Amino acid sequence: MILARHAEALLWVGRYLERAETTSRCLNYAANSITHLRAGEARAEGELMVRTLGLQDELEAVGPLESQPQLVAFLLSDTDNPGSVVSAIVAVRENLRSVRDRIPIELWEEANGLYLRFPFLGHADAAPAGLHEVLLMVRRACLAISGVLNEGMRRDEGHAFVVVGRMLERSIFTVGLLEASHSDARGVMDAARMLRLTSSLQAYHRQHGNAPDTHGVVRYLLHAPDLPRSLLSCLGRAEEGLTGLGPNSAALDRARRKAALLRARLELGEVEEAMASAPVATLQDLAVQLTGLASDVHAGIVPPLAMATVQAQYVRPGGAGKGEGAG
Template sequence: MLSRVAETIYWFARYLERAEDTARIVAVNANLLLDLPRGVAPGWRPLVDITGANALFEEHYKEYGERQVVRFLLGDERYPGSILSALSGARENCRTIRDVVPREAWEQINELYLYARDELPTGLAKKGRHAYLKHVILGVQTIMGLLGGTMLHDQGYLFLRIGRHLERADMVTRTVDVRSANLLPAEARELGPFNTIQWVSVLKSLTAYQMYRRSEQVRVQRGPVLRFLFQNAQFPRAVHFCVESVRKGLGPLPRNEAALRVAGRLKRNLLGTKVERLSQSELHAFVDDLQLDIGDLHVEIARTWFLPPPEPPAQSQQQG
């Protein structure tokens, strides 16, 4: 398979996953805020914190209000991580590999992008937001399902899985980091019930609540939640599961030693830490390390299998 095609599939998957993950965190935040008393509600700023795009946001918006944050995350084309930008990126990538992607899946991504663009006003209105986000989430799930069920499970499919799970691991670690940092101080006992609600929201923003209950069978509290979200091997949105999926994707690829080495380090760092015992600041440092590992893994994958960055024309002339 051409390196360019592999790279395109990889980014296609990352963009799709980004659109879905962003839709999920926005959907959950709205619900969370309804449940919290006004004085303690963290508001909308944490969503931008999760993306890490604060500088860009502040360049274009005066305040972290609901309207501004939702517009930024759903439809701002100046921000490459917005749902609309991500779907557009997925679609443009898909366009160049139409011989690899089954026609049905191409039609679906095309339809989803057009929906996200045309129905954006609905998504920005409070009333229509839920339906809009749900459509996006289901749309991405449909595309992934179509690809899994109709596309050749060859090298291209490996890069699809790698891209998807690397993006998800990235997003999950960011989400837990920001969400837990915004939690109320543990000693504020009078807010106890709300504390639970916030940890529930952490789970819910990763669609992990129901599976947490099934898997952990303890009430929602910090230690088990962190362990579940980072180290559970069966939950598809847990970091451990994502890292394992990436490793499995790397397995059959040629010249995979360097990438496997980086992925192995990532896995050891992830599993070798007692996450439930980390203080808030230790947790933050732990997530930072994971983020660096994820970044390293991407660099290694790109270096091994993707097209090298274009050389400046002058240099290529010297070679001749």
């Protein structure tokens, strides 16, 4: 019986861990590709990246993209941007800290170690701040954390929530990537780009040869049963995690049903059919479904009301007058 607050924290550990990894992968790609592009194209590519990560609103708060260093800062070190790598690392650590009595010590040590070595946070132990080195460090640390999660953590409810969190985040990214690619103003979809950003290029080449066609890649990223970042396998693992929590967590039934339904729509070809006629609308609908699934998981945990304050209530003798110390 895991505390609702712990379940929520571990769910966010999964989501932010995945986000740290995804955003650094995107940043790596963007940093490499933009250097070969002309100014106008570079800006379009930067905007597409922001859109892929679903950070349009956060970018608006900062202002329009002007330069590559600005994009890097926004995605890597901007602590006001909750989608930046640094925010994700801080969030992973804070959440792990609040559950540190129930996780393997090594898990905490790895996350804490990354936090302490990460530049921009003002720690003495911070690593050199070259973009490539930082991204490499993040990637290695995320792999190490994943390693502890997979090999060093008991397959208990806490573990299940981390997995569900990761799979939710991952499926939201994959669908977001496809949607952004389909509605890119430049009107050309770069199949290799989609594969690179999901770390699926090699796997695709091995299975389908070296000339990726756009439709094949989209189908592959949605349906491939053996690809770790395909929507189908993410949903499968999320559903597995939710089901493993056992029948007593009845409040999560709604989320379980929704995950199963979405998976069935993929497996039975319904999504593929819809993609053929209206790809953008279909992807937008999938994005809405996934957001709904995430809300259902959160609702099913029923975390303590963090936002609600405890307020005092009084009755005063002798009539009117305001109360004291309402908090």
